[in-house]
Amino acid sequence: MNKQMLTGNVAAAWGARLAGIDYLPAFPISxxxxxxxxxxxxxxxxxxxxxxxxxxSEHSMLxxxxxxxxxxxxxxxxxxxxxxxxxxxxMYALAGWRVPLVLINVSRGLxxxxxxxxxxxxxLAARDSGFLQxxxxxxxxxxxxxxxxxxxxxxxxxxxxxxVNLDGFYLSYTRxxxxxxxxxxxxxxxxxxxxxxxxxxxxxxxxxxxxxxxxEAYSYFRYEVQVAARKALEVYEEIAAxxxxxxxxxxxxxxxxxxxxxEYLFLMIGSFAxxxxxxxxxxxxxxxxxxxxxxxxxRPFPDRDLRILAAGRKGIAVVDQNLSFGRGGIxxxxxxxxxxxxxxxxxxxxxxxxxxxxRDIAAEEFYQMAEDLKKACRKGVQPPMRLLYTAxxxxxxxxxxxxxxxxxxxxxxxxxx
Amino acid sequence: MYRxxxxxxxxxxxxxxxxxxxxxxxxxxxxxxxxxxxxxxRRGAPIFAYxxxxxxxxxxxxxISHPGLILVAxxxxxPMPAAGILDGVEKSxxxxxxxxxxxxxxxxxxxxxxxxLAMDLIGADLNVPGGQRFFGAICAGAAAALVGVxxxxxxxxxxxxxxxxxxxxxxxxNKTRALAAFxxxxxxxxxxxEGGGRQAAKFKKPEWIxxxxxxxxxxxxxxxxxxxxELMKTGxxxxxxxxxNTSRCKGCWWVCSTFCPDSAIVxxxxxxxxxxxxxxxxxxxxxxxxxxxxxLVNEYEAEEADKSE
Ligand code: SF4
Ligand code: SF4
Numbered sequence: 001m002n003k004q005m006l007t008g009n010v011a012a013a014w015g016a017r018l019a020g021i022d023y024l025p026a027f028p029i030s031x032x033x034x035x036x037x038x039x040x041x042x043x044x045x046x047x048x049x050x051x052x053x054x055x056x057s058e059h060s061m062l063x064x065x066x067x068x069x070x071x072x073x074x075x076x077x078x079x080x081x082x083x084x085x086x087x088x089x090x091m092y093a094l095a096g097w098r099v100p101l102v103l104i105n106v107s108r109g110l111x112x113x114x115x116x117x118x119x120x121x122x123x124l125a126a127r128d129s130g131f132l133q134x135x136x137x138x139x140x141x142x143x144x145x146x147x148x149x150x151x152x153x154x155x156x157x158x159x160x161x162x163x164v165n166l167d168g169f170y171l172s173y174t175r176x177x178x179x180x181x182x183x184x185x186x187x188x189x190x191x192x193x194x195x196x197x198x199x200x201x202x203x204x205x206x207x208x209x210x211x212x213x214x215x216e217a218y219s220y221f222r223y224e225v226q227v228a229a230r231k232a233l234e235v236y237e238e239i240a241a242x243x244x245x246x247x248x249x250x251x252x253x254x255x256x257x258x259x260x261x262x263e264y265l266f267l268m269i270g271s272f273a274x275x276x277x278x279x280x281x282x283x284x285x286x287x288x289x290x291x292x293x294x295x296x297x298x299r300p301f302p303d304r305d306l307r308i309l310a311a312g313r314k315g316i317a318v319v320d321q322n323l324s325f326g327r328g329g330i331x332x333x334x335x336x337x338x339x340x341x342x343x344x345x346x347x348x349x350x351x352x353x354x355x356x357x358x359r360d361i362a363a364e365e366f367y368q369m370a371e372d373l374k375k376a377c378r379k380g381v382q383p384p385m386r387l388l389y390t391a392x393x394x395x396x397x398x399x400x401x402x403x404x405x406x407x408x409x410x411x412x413x414x415x416x417x
Numbered sequence: 418m419y420r421x422x423x424x425x426x427x428x429x430x431x432x433x434x435x436x437x438x439x440x441x442x443x444x445x446x447x448x449x450x451x452x453x454x455x456x457x458x459r460r461g462a463p464i465f466a467y468x469x470x471x472x473x474x475x476x477x478x479x480x481i482s483h484p485g486l487i488l489v490a491x492x493x494x495x496p497m498p499a500a501g502i503l504d505g506v507e508k509s510x511x512x513x514x515x516x517x518x519x520x521x522x523x524x525x526x527x528x529x530x531x532x533x534l535a536m537d538l539i540g541a542d543l544n545v546p547g548g549q550r551f552f553g554a555i556c557a558g559a560a561a562a563l564v565g566v567x568x569x570x571x572x573x574x575x576x577x578x579x580x581x582x583x584x585x586x587x588x589x590x591n592k593t594r595a596l597a598a599f600x601x602x603x604x605x606x607x608x609x610x611e612g613g614g615r616q617a618a619k620f621k622k623p624e625w626i627x628x629x630x631x632x633x634x635x636x637x638x639x640x641x642x643x644x645x646x647e648l649m650k651t652g653x654x655x656x657x658x659x660x661x662n663t664s665r666c667k668g669c670w671w672v673c674s675t676f677c678p679d680s681a682i683v684x685x686x687x688x689x690x691x692x693x694x695x696x697x698x699x700x701x702x703x704x705x706x707x708x709x710x711x712x713l714v715n716e717y718e719a720e721e722a723d724k725s726e
Contacts, residue, residue: 005436005443005451113638116455170479174452175439271478278476278614286618360479363615365623391624403649405642406635 006178008171011139012104013038015146017048018186022073024052025064031168032080032106058087069099072195081108081122094161095130097209100153101161108168109357117358118168120322124330130225131163132232133299135269139176142166150190151239158232167271189246229300253302256309259291263314264373267293272355279366303338311344315377317369321355328385329353348377354388418471419564419611420481423556424502425490428460430553435466437557441567441575442470450475461654463500486609488560490552492516511609515539538598551594558595565607655698658719665710673702
């Protein structure tokens with residue numbers, strides 16, 4: 001077995017290598033750049049047989065990716081944060097073109113203020129683009145998800161681009177032992193790419209991505225993306241089952257950790273979900289009946305799986321590493337709308353927002369979230385959303401503001417909670 | 418779980434230290450996680466890297482808030498709050514300082530709750546050009562001995578695995594130094610113990626607050642005062658100090674101050690003066706001065722000389 005210490009970025013590069021990609025359009029951005037640097041080196045040294053083109057921006061990069069994918073070659077690309085937003089117009093276009101490709105996003109908080117460290121506002125801004133979304137929490141899962149993502153994107157029933165998300169720093173620059181599948185086994189799983197009707201060629205011209213006027217035609221095409229994306233739930237299940245049979249690792253649409261017999265559940269996506277697993281272990285050791293749900297698929301949203309897993313529980317604590325300003329956590333909204341009115345749905349779904357811009361979520365904060373959830377369940381009242389922030393953090397912030405000469409109005413004092 | 422944090426400056430190989438130690442643990446059959454913590458820093462700025470290792474799969478993630486071992490490559494970082502060296506220390510923490518001063522002095526100075534070890538493992542390399550490139554292997558060697566579960570041969574294997582892009586001679590030198598550090602620390606072998614998780618039965622409540630409403634004039638990310646960067650004493654990042662030899666300086670048209678990327682040289686009374694509170698020690702001024710009036714002095718030695726004056 002080939003098991004090596006790999007960063008999340010290098011694991012992503014391995015995913016592309018094992019999937020046998022043909023084309024990589026690239027534009028650098030931290031903390032993603034190591035992915036394209038790694039693939040570029042493999043192409044340079046002849047380890048990989050693929051074409052790489054550097055573009056002038058993420059917008060051009062995604063346009064090139066879509067153009068290449070339309071010709072029926074296997075396309076892989078990667079970006080992060082501001083880059084994802086800059087290319088966003090093309091994400092909607094590519095999904096509309098119905099071209100299969102795999103895009104990696106290495107999550108990083110959005111400006112302003114500018115930062116390098118992770119949260120999920122970037123990837124969730126792409127939520128409605130038509131790209132399917134897979135979210136990873138370990139370096140192994142990144143490599144494996146890329147293989148699965150190509151199968152999903154290229155499936156004739158689906159033919160939609162797939163985004164695989166990994167967190168900057170906590171995965172991108174973090175090394176963990178990763179099993180690298182045998183190249184032949186990986187190629188057998190992903191399979192040769194049969195583009196079928198994806199065949200934009202000079203000798204067989206077609207007009208792709210036509211304009212339509214009048215809502216009827218427009219609605220049809222948009223609804224078809226919706227229907228295909230929903231279809232992807234069952235197709236994903238088939239592919240994940242095949243993956244498990246081939247490699248022994250299982251990737252359910254929602255990863256349920258110690259959820260059996262749990263009265264309470266945490267719900268999170270991404271790398272910090274492993275911290276929630278740790279918290280579940282500690283809370284279980286202290287007598288709690290608690291578990292974790294980690295949706296891997298966010299688009300399409302696995303409603304049915306969530307409803308089954310959530311039924312009969314007392315409450316769920318949704319921990320969002322993102323913030324929809326003026327509303328709250330995005331996952332919280334998704335989860336409540338998915339469970340509303342469903343038989344056995346937990347009466348309390350508490351919303352917590354934390355881990356923005358790489359801020360840690362301490363073990364003690366998970367324990368406190370569990371206690372707050374339990375308290376709310378006892379009262380039977382949905383608690384107000386909590387933004388995780390401590391007195392110590394605010395004090396440190398006030399010091400920075402003093403240096404920055406941000407003067408607060410006379411008597412501006414911070415109240416303790 | 419072993420939780421180890423390496424502290425040093427950008428350019429001192431702390432990422433390499435974490436990679437060598439991480440791979441050594443991995444080769445010794447442990448589950449491992451290692452990571453550097455980059456920011457927008459540059460050479461000389463405080464940085465850290467960390468390693469987690471245990472026999473079972475690791476769920477903990479992100480920065481290590483309660484380290485079992487803190488290994489500091491450069492003692493001048495200790496008083497810098499931004500370096501965060503003492504963050505999260507507990508009774509069970511071991512602090513290793515690469516220092517010219519002894520452990521008792523540090524113990525008194527820091528009021529450290531755990532054990533302190535101090536030894537000068539890199540002194541010989543500090544003054545040699547390029548010597549810093551060995552700090553990573555030296556620190557990894559010391560840490561490997563302190564945890565006491567990594568044999569010598571595995572440490573050497575890890576160095577070979579991590580230094581794939583360098584010449585054989587450099588690998589050999591790294592190995593020699595790592596081994597010397599390993600052996601120097603062997604009397605403390607096993608002093609660093611695996612720590613448990615954070616107990617949920619009885620835990621310290623996080624001091625959560627309601628985020629206050631601040632008017633946009635305060636809460637927008639703007640720096641209002643001018644010259645606030647003067648308050649940031651980036652001179653502390655300096656490892657090498659440029660010194661102007663006044664007898665050689667021709668008071669030209671301020672080539673040095675024109676080229677200084679940090680505007681740390683000002684002309685006063687017809688002479689250049691270096692603002693050591695902000696000079697980061699890049700030595701560009703030294704290279705640019707055609708009169709060869711600027712020389713390099715090792716920062717530590719310059720500070721010692723300042724003290725004795
Ligand atoms: S460049 Fe050299 S000669 Fe010119 S002012 Fe600076 S130190 Fe003096
Ligand atoms: S070394 Fe010279 S050029 Fe560099 S920051 Fe200091 S004064 Fe400026």
